[in-house]
Amino acid sequence: MKQNLLKCLPAAVAALFMANSVQAQDSLGTSPKLNTWSIGINAGALSPISPLGGKNDFSNWKTNLGYGLYIKKQITPGFSIKLDGVKGKLSGDNLEPYESGYSNTDAVTAYETELSWSAALNAQVNMLNLNMFRKQDNVQLYASAGAGLAGYKTEITTAAGTTEFGDGSATELVIPVGVGAKFRVTDKINFDLGWTVNFVDGDNLDGVYKGSTNDKYNYAYAGLEFSLGSSDKQLAWHNPVALTYDEALAAKATANALKGDLDAQKAENARLRADMDNLLTDTDGDGVADKLDKCPDTPKGVVVDGSGCPLNVPAPKVIITEADRKVVNEAIRNLEFDLGKSTLRTKSYATLNKVAALLVEKNFSLKLAGHTDNTGSMKLNLGLSKDRAESVKAYLVSQGANASRIEATGYGPNQPIASNKTASGRQQNRRVEFTLF
Incomplete structure (x- = not known):
């Protein structure tokens, strides 16, 4: 059995390190960034007994210092594989009787075993926090079990003196079984309290071979565990x-x-x-939507133009009243521009607004004719008269008038209505005429 374990232990250790190539995932298949590797150091009491039963070869056992080191790979939040190593000393004698009063009269009166090394691969199961409202606890219980090897040297004391037992060194199979409690100190440091009973596959750990029961020893320890990785979270606490x-x-x-x-x-x-x-509603069914239909009650079957009105129907006669002409004349009288420019002065706005409202209400057409006196060049005067007519048109359009129904033309000094030889005559010639139709 021991030879088979010697062959299997290196493969198990290799498997432990190969697990690092697998991304840690919890049982739900999610893959948060969690640390899965850790190392631990500990120290505590080694004693050659077990409270789990069995008879000790020596009546008086002693407690000695032991210390250990381990590396652990967390596979899931509840399961990990750990490679443990422990060193220390075991000792006992027959100076006192057993608790039952029986005195041990064996020839070997005392022994001291140096546990040179031990290495065991353990499976550790965490007692998980299953409260759905708590993502992690600060205290966690665990249990572990595994198998490994221990190398040791034993010295025995007899009436003849002290001597080494056997050939001075031995290697035996050990089965460690343990429990413990872990406390989360920081995101990357845990405080570890544990107790492990190691069952030895032999009866020569204490230098006395009786063959009735195998030897055993326990290790009670305290230590620190350090999480390895870039994350501040550990899978073990997840x-x-x-x-x-x-x-x-x-x-x-x-x-x-x-x-x-x-x-x-x-x-x-x-x-x-x-x-x-x-937008597409067409009440009279003439193919022109109501929003664009200027003749919304066209009889069915009548051919209409783009505005929804019947084709070949004479346009309604435009009737221009005296009140309409009065609105236009008032706008002409109040029309003023900046000197030598086509910029309208604000004084012109009020009466022009009335003209714009008239054009919208009655759908009139309007011709604007710009004129100047003969001061300056012909080219300059033609441009200025055209620009002033366009300026009036632009204002009327900004107030809602239909641009397609307004014509703006500039005549310069070519159509005077008074003599340009006098100042008053030139003043009359500088004008914009409004013609409704």
């Missing part, structure tokens, strides 16, 4: 049940957000559909 709850809440929030977006999109589509229906 609670998959709490993660399930958090993921369910996150999924619900995402679903609610998507539903809200979907409802908003449906509302927007309904609004656009209503706008489109309103």
Whole structure:
């Protein structure tokens, strides 16, 4: 059995390190960035007994210092593989009787065993926190079991003196079984309290071979465990049940957000559909939407133009009243420009607004004719008269008038209505004429 373990132990150690190539994932399949490797150091009491039963070869056992080192790979939040090493000293004698009163009269009166080394591969199971409202606890219990080898040297004391037992060194199979408690100190440091009973596959650990029961020793220790990795979280403290709850809440929030977006999109589509229906409504069925139809009550079957009015129908007669002419004449009288420019003065706005309202209400057409006196060059005067007529047109259009129904022309000094030889005559010649039709 010991030879088979010697062959299997190197392969098990290699498997432990190869596990680093696998990304740590919890049982739910999520893959948060969690540290899975750790190392630990400890020290404590080594004693050659076991409270789990069996008879000791010596009546008086002693406690000695032991110390250990381990490296651990966390596979899941509840399971890890750990490679443990322990060194120390075991000793006992027969100076006192057993608790039953029996005195040991063996020839060997005392022994001291140096535990030169021990290496065991252990499986450790964590007692997980399964409270879904707590992502991690600060205290965790665990249990472990495994198998390994121990190398030791034993010195025995007899009436003849002290001597080495056997050939001075031995290697035996050991089966460690332990329990412990871990306390999270910081994100990367844990305080570890543990107790391990090691069952030896032999009866010569204490230099006395009786063959009735195998030897055993226990190690009670305290130490620190250091998490390795860039994350500030350890897989060993990770609670998959709490993660399930958090993921369910996150999924619900995402679903609610998507539903809200979907409802908003449906509302927007309904609004656009209503706008489109309103835009395409054609009450009289002439092929021109109501919003663009200037003759909304065209009889069925009548051919219409682009504005929805019947073709070949004489346009309604335009009737210009005295009140209309009065509005236009008042605008002409109040029309003023900056000196030598086409910029309208604000004094002109009020009466021009009335002209614009008239054009919109009665759908009149308007001709604007700009004139100047003969001061300056012909080219300059033609441009200025045209610009002033265009300036008036632009203002009327800004107030809602139809640009296609307004014509702006500049005549310069070519159509005077008074003599340019006098100042008053030149003043009369500088004008913009409004003609309704």
